[in-house]
Amino acid sequence: MVLREGGPRIEVAPRPFPTNRGGLCQKGWTAADLLDHPDRLTSPLLRDRPGAPLRRATWDEALDRVVAAIRAVQDRHGPDAVAVFGGGGLTNEKAYALGKFARVALRTRHIDYNGRWCMSSAAAAGLRAFGVDRGLPFPLADLGRADTLLLVGANPAETMPPLLRHLADQRARGGRLIVVDPRLTATARQADRHLQPLPGTDLAVANALLHIALTEGWLDRTYVADRTSGFDEVRRTVAGYWPAEVERLSGVPVADLEATARALATVDRAIILTARGAEQHAKGVDTVTAFINLALALGLPGRPGSGYGCLTGQGNGQGGREHGQKADQLPGYRRIDDPAAREHVARVWGIPVSDLPGPGVPAYALLDSLGTATGPRALLVFGSNPVVSAPRAARVESRLRDLDLLVVADFLRSETAELADVVLPVAQWAEEDGTMTNLEGRVLRRRALREPPPGVHTDLEVLAALAARLAGGAPSYRRTHNRGPRPTPEAAERFPADPQVVFEELRRASAGGPADYAGVTWERVERDEGVFWPCPDPEGPDTPRLFTESFPTPDGRARFHPVTHRPAAEEVCADYPLHFTTGRVLAQYQSGTQTRRIDALRRAAPEGFVELHPDLADRLGVAEGDAVRVVSRRGELRAPARLSPAIRPDTVFAPFHWPGAARANSVTNDAVDPVSGMPEFKICAVRVEKA
Ligand SMILES: Nc1nc2c(c(=O)[nH]1)N[C@H]1C(S)=C(S)[C@@H](COP(=O)(O)OP(=O)(O)OC[C@H]3O[C@@H](n4cnc5c(=O)[nH]c(N)nc54)[C@H](O)[C@@H]3O)O[C@H]1N2
Ligand SMILES: Nc1nc2c(c(=O)[nH]1)N[C@H]1C(S)=C(S)[C@@H](COP(=O)(O)OP(=O)(O)OC[C@H]3O[C@@H](n4cnc5c(=O)[nH]c(N)nc54)[C@H](O)[C@@H]3O)O[C@H]1N2
Numbered sequence: 001m002v003l004r005e006g007g008p009r010i011e012v013a014p015r016p017f018p019t020n021r022g023g024l025c026q027k028g029w030t031a032a033d034l035l036d037h038p039d040r041l042t043s044p045l046l047r048d049r050p051g052a053p054l055r056r057a058t059w060d061e062a063l064d065r066v067v068a069a070i071r072a073v074q075d076r077h078g079p080d081a082v083a084v085f086g087g088g089g090l091t092n093e094k095a096y097a098l099g100k101f102a103r104v105a106l107r108t109r110h111i112d113y114n115g116r117w118c119m120s121s122a123a124a125a126g127l128r129a130f131g132v133d134r135g136l137p138f139p140l141a142d143l144g145r146a147d148t149l150l151l152v153g154a155n156p157a158e159t160m161p162p163l164l165r166h167l168a169d170q171r172a173r174g175g176r177l178i179v180v181d182p183r184l185t186a187t188a189r190q191a192d193r194h195l196q197p198l199p200g201t202d203l204a205v206a207n208a209l210l211h212i213a214l215t216e217g218w219l220d221r222t223y224v225a226d227r228t229s230g231f232d233e234v235r236r237t238v239a240g241y242w243p244a245e246v247e248r249l250s251g252v253p254v255a256d257l258e259a260t261a262r263a264l265a266t267v268d269r270a271i272i273l274t275a276r277g278a279e280q281h282a283k284g285v286d287t288v289t290a291f292i293n294l295a296l297a298l299g300l301p302g303r304p305g306s307g308y309g310c311l312t313g314q315g316n317g318q319g320g321r322e323h324g325q326k327a328d329q330l331p332g333y334r335r336i337d338d339p340a341a342r343e344h345v346a347r348v349w350g351i352p353v354s355d356l357p358g359p360g361v362p363a364y365a366l367l368d369s370l371g372t373a374t375g376p377r378a379l380l381v382f383g384s385n386p387v388v389s390a391p392r393a394a395r396v397e398s399r400l401r402d403l404d405l406l407v408v409a410d411f412l413r414s415e416t417a418e419l420a421d422v423v424l425p426v427a428q429w430a431e432e433d434g435t436m437t438n439l440e441g442r443v444l445r446r447r448a449l450r451e452p453p454p455g456v457h458t459d460l461e462v463l464a465a466l467a468a469r470l471a472g473g474a475p476s477y478r479r480t481h482n483r484g485p486r487p488t489p490e491a492a493e494r495f496p497a498d499p500q501v502v503f504e505e506l507r508r509a510s511a512g513g514p515a516d517y518a519g520v521t522w523e524r525v526e527r528d529e530g531v532f533w534p535c536p537d538p539e540g541p542d543t544p545r546l547f548t549e550s551f552p553t554p555d556g557r558a559r560f561h562p563v564t565h566r567p568a569a570e571e572v573c574a575d576y577p578l579h580f581t582t583g584r585v586l587a588q589y590q591s592g593t594q595t596r597r598i599d600a601l602r603r604a605a606p607e608g609f610v611e612l613h614p615d616l617a618d619r620l621g622v623a624e625g626d627a628v629r630v631v632s633r634r635g636e637l638r639a640p641a642r643l644s645p646a647i648r649p650d651t652v653f654a655p656f657h658w659p660g661a662a663r664a665n666s667v668t669n670d671a672v673d674p675v676s677g678m679p680e681f682k683i684c685a686v687r688v689e690k691a
């Protein structure tokens with residue numbers, strides 16, 4: 001931990017809490033190291049002309065430059081020529097303010113966020129089946145009570161270590177854990193059974209499991225009749241998913257399929273969870289749907305200790321997807337194309353409904369249109385580093401370079417910030433108040449532990465200052481040189497910088513929507529150690545458990561949807577004979593901006609690597625540690641080989657945390673799911689060469 005001169009010493013210590021039960025992962029322990037890191041930005045940066053280096057600037061200069069450039073672009077090309085890109089790590093208050101800023105201050109329809117890379121397929125599948133998208137519709141502690149737990153494409157041993165306590169509980173109670181992953185991961189090693197499918201074949205596996213359950217007579221007839229609709233077509237569809245054929249397609253032996261179906265169907269309580277391994281595909285929505293179909297046919301959702309859930313990823317992965325930073329969304333998980341929702345939110349925002357823009361486009365389509373004849377010419381990024389994390393990243397990088405204006409708000413010089421015209425230094429987690437909503441839909445309080453360093457402002461202050469200047473109401477800052485943004489009273493009222501004031505408005509904007517926060521107050525959140533949405537009434541109950549009586553669909557029933565397997569968007573061929581998949585390692589976080597700067601984590605995971613099976617390595621003449629190239633139709637990555645019998649011999653894996661030569665997203669495919677817009681991060685065709 002670091003001692004800040006004159007400031008309080010901040011240490012991150014776990015406290016007993018029902019979700020993580022006092023556990024905190026390695027990344028949490030070391031996050032405090034970043035607060036006073038020498039790389040921390042403490043002054044705005046500005047590029048005087050294309051090609052010039054970034055130089056330090058005052059806030060006045062930086063904000064004036066941003067606003068002048070936005071005005072110039074919008075005068076020439078219209079309001080939609082400016083776009084906003086947000087992040088699922090932002091607090092609820094910031095996510096809300098960002099969505100409002102885009103629609104009200106910029107009047108653009110173009111806003112989307114990195115949750116599109118993360119949560120969108122499970123969200124879309126949950127919405128169409130259950131009528132609502134909440135990662136877990138039950139408290140996390142239910143995991144410990146399940147007789148059988150099926151984890152599909154999730155590696156919580158590395159990505160959500162605090163969750164392992166619940167898995168340990170489950171095992172201690174005699175429960176069974178089954179993991180579906182093309183790699184024998186740290187999580188799979190703890191499982192009673194590991195299914196090791198070819199990437200991109202989970203949908204077929206799910207349909208085969210349902211096929212077996214129906215053949216064996218394990219259908220929960222009463223539940224299906226009373227609580228669901230649309231089963232008959234699903235029954236007809238899965239009838240064609242013969243286990244032997246699915247074994248040929250996926251590589252999962254019939255015996256494993258049968259044992260898994262039995263383990264789910266013949267116990268009292270069973271839970272099916274998906275994460276990015278199953279979801280980050282051009283058929284991610286249908287794949288999740290196939291697992292939801294299975295859960296519904298077995299009568300799981302709505303029963304304690306049973307159901308389907310999605311393991312939400314980022315810090316505020318759940319809350320970040322509810323308050324309007326999605327292209328098609330308004331606060332409270334309302335749809336922006338719903339006339340009643342528009343009326344309600346326009347009223348809260350104090351604008352005529354006709355001024356409220358319509359839906360924009362999903363993240364990849366947005367990034368891929370930047371700087372083109374029809375796309376936005378200016379982009380403001382809050383909380384993402386797409387140069388590293390976007391699919392087909394070289395292309396995205398070149399789109400960013402084509403912009404007239406790129407603004408990045410960050411506390412570090414991320415690879416995306418390096419391309420920016422203006423970089424705005426913002427506060428970190430320990431320096432601002434707010435709320436986050438975890439994967440259980442539980443709103444939690446996050447407290448400021450200290451002031452931001454001099455020269456640094458919060459995201460909310462930056463949005464407030466930009467909104468004020470865009471409204472033409474900003475005072476001159478000459479006398480308060482570089483003391484930071486201070487908006488006029490009128491603009492301050494519309495874009496308050498105080499997170500609690502923002503939250504009060506969020507409550508009103510979400511009232512009556514699917515994610516209803518009207519009854520959630522900061523006080524209540526603290527008193528009750530979190531409040532589960534929906535919670536419409538400050539005096540009424542919250543909702544830890546959904547679906548006990550009915551589903552929030554028009555007829556109260558959950559909906560089956562027939563789904564069929566289709567191949568990956570890019571199939572292997574003679575030139576690109578191997579499957580490439582990507583994911584995470586324990587000691588690095590996301591695009592790595594933060595974790596690559598922490599010594600302890602850099603020591604634990606110093607560089608990118610390519611994981612391949614020893615048999616494959618033999619064929620390629622590659623030894624442990626040799627530099628290899630992974631080449632796809634879009635580009636290549638170069639990193640040392642790591643030989644491991646834990647991966648399928650027809651598949652290679654690389655983590656995506658590193659920029660430069662080892663950047664996994666130089667290789668990945670930009671094909672997206674037609675419903676969710678989720679990119680196919682988890683499979684494309686490559687060849688591997690010794691470099
Ligand atoms: N250490 C660490 N923790 C993190 C993060 C981090 O970057 N680092 N990021 C956070 C975020 S935002 C997220 S979204 C979560 C993600 O959490 P996870 O979803 O657990 O993480 P991933 O490693 O992306 O993917 C999980 C597994 O999917 C497998 N997989 C690949 N292709 C397929 C496939 O086709 N089918 C199946 N069944 N499995 C497949 C991979 O081998 C991998 O082990 O983690 C969060 N926690
Ligand atoms: N190949 C491949 N690519 C992937 C994935 C994969 O599995 N494989 N996973 C995808 C997934 S699930 C995700 S979530 C994305 C994540 O990837 P990104 O969207 O790039 O997310 P981060 O790396 O968390 O980037 C956050 C950036 O914002 C800054 N930041 C953090 N907090 C704040 C804040 O409060 N305010 C502001 N203004 N800035 C902040 C950080 O310093 C950092 O530079 O990557 C996706 N990309």
Ligand SMILES: [Mo]
Nearest residue numbers: 117118313314
């Ligand atoms: Mo994520």
